[in-house]
Amino acid sequence: MSHILYEVADKIATITLNRPEVANAQNAELLDQLDAAWTKAADDDEVAVIVLRGEGRHFSSGHDLKSGEKHQGKITLEQIYRAESRRYLEYSLRWRNIPKPSIAAVQGRCIAGGLLLVWPCDLIVASEDALFSDPVVTMGIGGVEYHGHTWELGPRKAKEILFTGRPLTAAEAEKTGMVNKVVPRDELDGSVRELAAHIAGMPPFALRQAKRAVNQTLDVQGFYAAIQSVFDTHQTGHGHALSVGGWPVLVKLDEMKTKVQ
Template identity: 75%
Template sequence: NGKHFSAGHDLKSGAPAPEKLTLEWIYTIEARRYLEYCLRWRNVPKPSIASVQGKCIAGGLMLCWPCDLIVAADNAEFSDPVVHMGIGGVEYHGHTWELGARKAKEILFTGRAITAAEAAQIGMVNRVVPLDELQGATMELAGQIARMHPFALRQAKRAVNQTLDVQGFYAAVQSVFDTHQTGHGNALSVDGYPILVQYDEMKKRLKSQ
């Protein structure tokens, strides 16, 4: 739907902020709205496929990364430019696992987007197809999966996810979420506002690149 997969966080959604913003409130809201949502979606028993076209920015990564498979149009671009805002990455740190350590550092340090071709080369997406073939290719893949034995599919998904967790994925995601919150804490201590208030500054810097 639309030209782009996701422009990032919906800054107008959710519960109204209290009169006095605290790190405790931000932590509680973000744990439920972002971290817990991503982990729930990652661990849902049924296979899931993200079909990505156009821009996939910051919070958009938290929509596609928890999916089991990603099919990308050839115009897809993936980025997490929130270092521009004074924080080390989005709430769900899939970067190191999805991109590898050095590429994760590159996109975080520079804020630049990686193309669909780059994402496929490093294994972040499963397939890259022409934009006008994206829906058909995604549905074809979904159809192939749907013909498989449902219990065996659940077992296969659980096996891969559990292997990643044994390697440290779950503990790392939880730990880096806490690190993310120190960015909000620093902004509150310096400016009196959480990081997302600096959204306009991030947009200005991105346009200058």
């Protein structure tokens, strides 16, 4: 599993994104390996808490846009829909509903597809230099595939971040409730480990019940239906981009992500 590191110690499974040379950009292999790691942790009775982190300067620069360049001019909307429904929607929803507490440790940039990795986690701890952004409107699409924006940020802040493409600082994210705690960069791993160890000492069945209670309440409020419906709206953006200019990636966003790396 070259793109993902996995270890278990003291009832804590640590899953690490391991493509630091490209700011942990997510290609198909990384996402498939990541899903396998989540499943392994979920099935292991010795694991009480799951921690997700990224190796290197940045948590994740999002989807690896360069990995799709070979399909330019040949890809269809049906192919995009099939691939994204599996890796960008099904995976994220599955990670959200794994009946064990999960914590994301975020440093540096967390761009677009990076949000699809942290939003399914139950808790998020960020370093002071963390920046969260979804500049996908630059691509002619209304936002990433897993639309947690409104739920995580509230409607007005969600619109601001989508309309402008600007990054949300760790401090701003904490104010909205998206981030639980902000710590200095050199304390990130230690703080997350301490939090995970505390949670791991709680009764596992009670933790499972507590997580289900919160997730089910969000679903009753419309979370699951909204995520499914906005995913289809996202796909109309791809369809429009294909009809106007071919491969649905604009140079502006690609150049921005290259600078981050």
